[in-house]
Amino acid sequence: MLRAGMIRRVAGGIYTYMPLGLRAVRKIEAIVREEMNRAGALELLMPAVQPAELWQESQRWTQYGPELLRLKDRHQRDFVIGPTHEEVVTDIARKEIKSYRQMPVTFYQIQTKFRDEIRPRFGVMRGREFIMKDAYSFDPDKAGLERSYQQMYEAYGRIFKRLGLVFRAVAADNGSIGGSGSHEFHVIADTGEDAIAYCPASDYAANVEAADALPLIEQRSEPQAALTKVATPDAEKCEKVAALLGVSLEHTVKSIVLAIDANVEVDASPLTPHGSGGSTPQIWLLLLRGDHTLNEVKLGKLPGATGYRLASEAEIIECFGARPGYLGPIGTPKPVKVFADRTVAKMSDFIVGANEAGFHLTGVNWGRDLPEPVVADLRNVVAGDPSPDGQGALAICRGIEVGHVFQLGTRYSQALGATYLDESGKAQPMVMGCYGIGISRILGAAIEQNFDARGIIWPEAMAPFEVVICPIGYERSEMVRMAAQGVYAKLLELGIDVILDDRGERPGVMFADWELIGVPHRLVISERGLKESQFEYQGRRDAQPTLVAVTAAPELISAKIRAAFEY
Structure with missing residues (x-):
């Protein structure tokens, strides 16, 4: 612009x-x-x-x-x-x-x-x-x-x-x-x-x-694996854990720890860490599948979530006994409120942090190894998820x-x-x-939505002008000048929003300017064309110009514009 x-x-x-x-x-x-x-x-x-x-x-x-x-x-x-x-x-x-x-x-x-x-x-x-x-x-x-x-x-x-x-x-x-x-x-x-x-x-x-975001698992399977503590050195991300253990990322569960401060208004960026507001915050643990991302809008709508923020590292260590990267819902030194995304709530034999640096737990199951969580829709949907209306995939x-x-x-x-x-x-x-x-x-x-390497391509309804007339040699050719003014007047009579470029610029400059501006229709008038009773027409999306009879040009352009406004 x-x-x-x-x-x-x-x-x-x-x-x-x-x-x-x-x-x-x-x-x-x-x-x-x-x-x-x-x-x-x-x-x-x-x-x-x-x-x-x-x-x-x-x-x-x-x-x-x-x-x-x-x-x-x-x-x-x-x-x-x-x-x-x-x-x-x-x-x-x-x-x-x-x-x-x-x-x-x-x-x-x-x-x-x-x-x-x-x-x-x-x-x-x-x-x-x-x-x-x-x-x-x-x-x-x-x-x-x-x-x-x-x-x-x-x-x-x-x-x-x-x-x-x-x-x-x-x-x-x-x-x-x-x-x-x-x-x-x-x-x-x-x-x-x-x-x-x-x-x-x-x-x-x-x-x-x-x-x-609907659950991606229809029904939770019965436990098949024993709860096992495994060494995962330098694996603080689910991607590294999955690679180290040779499993799909979909078998891992990530932990996000929030602190819910009393009497704190939510600011524009509630997940930005800040102080606790002078009172002991409630700690929430959110569980999402390793390949999913948290939806902050949905989180903000959970009952009691007003004033939520990311917990500080000190708060995390106090409640979990471990630094971020190895956190999980099992064996926390202090009580935390656990929320599981809908998909995580249906998982079995999954992997979580062991609340000990360098270790994770495999074969984790709801009911057997930890209590049932509060289930909530916490994640962003991704391509391939089932459509909420049941009509296919997203x-x-x-x-x-x-x-x-x-x-x-x-x-x-x-x-x-x-x-x-x-x-x-x-x-x-x-x-x-x-x-x-x-x-x-x-x-x-x-x-x-509408551009190419040369510039803008306006839809007709909002283009500054619908048609531009580009006369070659406007200042030196009486024939070109009269023809340009004549077709300009005719297009105006037809109710078309038209502009006549009378700057006297070289053809290349004129064409480049109007392609950048994005006027949908261009009519080129030259002595050579007039001698054959032809104008050169090119739509902004057309790869090449076409020749049109001088007498037919106004109606041709009018028809193209009418077609563009049919809806």
Whole structure:
């Protein structure tokens, strides 16, 4: 985007949108606005600067973290630069909505947001200042919320389809925003930050953070091996243990030790070691198969997990009598609470640390050698796992999140006192939904999905221009100039978004510039071609140009553009 002249960096994560980039932004906004209006949402515009009092009412003033940019005005009153608008819109609703007869209603806006990212990166996809469409629904009950949610879900599908993007809607975790259910909309791209689990044989799709990891063993086998202590010098990882003992990694179990501190709020990175907060923490031991990885989102949802962190080495030695690398659930000097992933809970004759440096235990079995654990879904799914819908095996792809819809429920309406009078005259909290689309993020995501060595390949719906006319010798040839201006006027009459390159550049420079910019259709006009009554046409994805009659060119391009917009 920088090379193509679409954006210019002002500061880290903050950009100016130049004319070409802004044209693409406006086209995205137009489609989003049309579909929001079609879904019955009402557009408004809320302030970027929000008073701290609203955030204090919702308790997010202290919960949100350093991404929330706080400031004081000249009167030393606290404000924030809004990263989102749940508080403001709920304040509007509590002032404007008094009766169940005024619902359902959905408000939306397209507005600039600011989140003080610690490491802004990936250009407009992880910037600090960004353009977002956010919408908020208000209903009298959960059934109404589900209807509003479905309307927004369907509207999002239409938006991304109209934009010409390959995308998936996936079940997701609600994260810090709260609520009871949500879906993310991901543009599929190899460079995506998020891993998506999906079933090729069905419609199932979920962010790996939220995907249900079923046990990989149907039924636990009876013990076949005796519990044996074996020497495993310098084997602190499951991979080294498996190689040393000549077994599959799937027979090993890894140990992760957590400390649960009392009265400690979870920070943005709960697995970062820190102090115990002045009280004796409870120690948890998590057991996962050696080839699996811990899912921190699922861990955070375990009852009592608030305030969890990685245990310090001193805490580990005190509770297990051994340093990390040789830990296990058998024979711990102090009591620990054991959680086993669903697959580990079905394993038999497995291998764990012996709580002694340089040793592991083989032939370990539940019930015989140690008590039954607390069973929980603790791991990330991997390709080949059974799909939770029972329709086949999961595959993994990468995606860039560009939209997210939440069922918020009453979290904000209760906190801010947004109530209405029901049919019996009784005050009830409004039931809310929240629906976001990253307008500026879509630009980056579309490019990550549509590019080649020469530059961007815009889908027609969001391209700065649909067609570029490249006249060769524009300044010196009256014939070329008249033909270029004539076809330019004709394309405009047909409602086509066209630009005429009248810079007088050499053909190679013109072609390279427009391939970088990514305009979908190019029409080249030259004296040689005109003498044969022909233009040279090339689609941005075409390997070679084709010759087209001068009189047929406008309709040819119009037909190609119409075909691209059929959905």
